[in-house]
Amino acid sequence: xxxxxxxxxxxxxxxxxxxxxxxxMVWVISPAKAQTVxxxxxxxxxxxxxxxxxxxxxxxGEERAQLCFRCHGxxxxxxxxxxxxLASQNAAYLFTQFEKFANGERQDYVMxxxxxxxxxxxxxxxxxxxxxREVEPREPQVEASxxxxxxxxxxxxACHGKEGHGSASYPRIAGQPYEFLETTLLKFLHNDPSRANxxxxxxxxxxxxxxxxxxxxxxxxxx
Ligand code: HEC
Ligand code: HEC
Numbered sequence: 642x643x644x645x646x647x648x649x650x651x652x653x654x655x656x657x658x659x660x661x662x663x664x665x666m667v668w669v670i671s672p673a674k675a676q677t678v679x680x681x682x683x684x685x686x687x688x689x690x691x692x693x694x695x696x697x698x699x700x701x702g703e704e705r706a707q708l709c710f711r712c713h714g715x716x717x718x719x720x721x722x723x724x725x726x727l728a729s730q731n732a733a734y735l736f737t738q739f740e741k742f743a744n745g746e747r748q749d750y751v752m753x754x755x756x757x758x759x760x761x762x763x764x765x766x767x768x769x770x771x772x773x774r775e776v777e778p779r780e781p782q783v784e785a786s787x788x789x790x791x792x793x794x795x796x797x798x799a800c801h802g803k804e805g806h807g808s809a810s811y812p813r814i815a816g817q818p819y820e821f822l823e824t825t826l827l828k829f830l831h832n833d834p835s836r837a838n839x840x841x842x843x844x845x846x847x848x849x850x851x852x853x854x855x856x857x858x859x860x861x862x863x864x
């Protein structure tokens with residue numbers, strides 16, 4: 642009973658925080674323009690090559706990201722175990738997740754609402770801003786797992802890299818909070834509609850829940 646009360650209190654606090662932030666964002670942010678994801682990723686790559694455009698984008702990104710800070714941290718290091726770090730994540734991945742939240746392929750109450758209200762420029766600037774911050778993983782709440790290490794080195798390294806740092810095409814996963822990793826991997830495992838059409842669904846087909854926990858624990862400890 643007490644545990645249940647604690648959980649529902651925690652949930653209510655989350656929903657309250659979420660509603661506040663969404664209301665503030667919708668008020669502050671302008672609606673998105675219509676351009677294809679490909680065009681926008683090219684625009685972002687061009688900005689990264691041009692020193693003064695890049696500096697302006699980082700400055701605008703920091704300003705536009707103000708309302709992300711209370712969950713993802715000013716430096717992109719998340720404040721809660723269920724929230725992912727954005728720091729050191731590759732910019733193209735951050736950008737494409739906004740598109741997925743906006744078009745419904747990926748669903749989260751706060752993120753889906755926010756993404757619809759970010760302009761194309763905001764998405765580019767914010768993605769660049771967070772990708773250039775330095776990730777500082779917290780000490781995970783779980784033990785590292787040798788079984789998880791074996792799974793990582795036989796399956797995951799092929800796309801996410803030996804170090805889990807990802808690449809231009811794959812997300813960085815090293816040092817994400819354990820709760821985020823476990824929840825996310827279980828969504829892929831159970832083909833949850835909140836992460837539809839992900840290549841990870843096929844990857845998870847050969848794992849069971851215990852293996853998911855083991856590999857999540859290993860990845861959470863990766864520097
Ligand atoms: C109320 C808390 C909250 C706020 C405010 C918030 N986020 Fe999030 N964000 C989350 C949560 C929780 C997730 C994980 C959702 C999931 O599990 O799919 C997330 C996921 C993301 C992701 C996907 C990252 C990944 O590794 O998969 C990006 C990108 C992101 N947020 C960017 C932003 C930006 C940019 C802002 C500000 C405009 C913002 N968020 C504001 C809570 C928040
Ligand atoms: C065939 C390539 C491939 C393999 C193998 C692979 N992944 Fe992924 N992974 C991806 C891609 C692509 C994404 C981005 C998914 C998306 O956008 O929906 C991803 C996303 C993820 C995410 C979500 C990251 C975030 O911030 O939202 C996690 C966690 C993850 N992978 C963990 C793993 C683990 C653990 C393994 C090994 C069991 C693994 N992956 C194996 C390609 C792969």
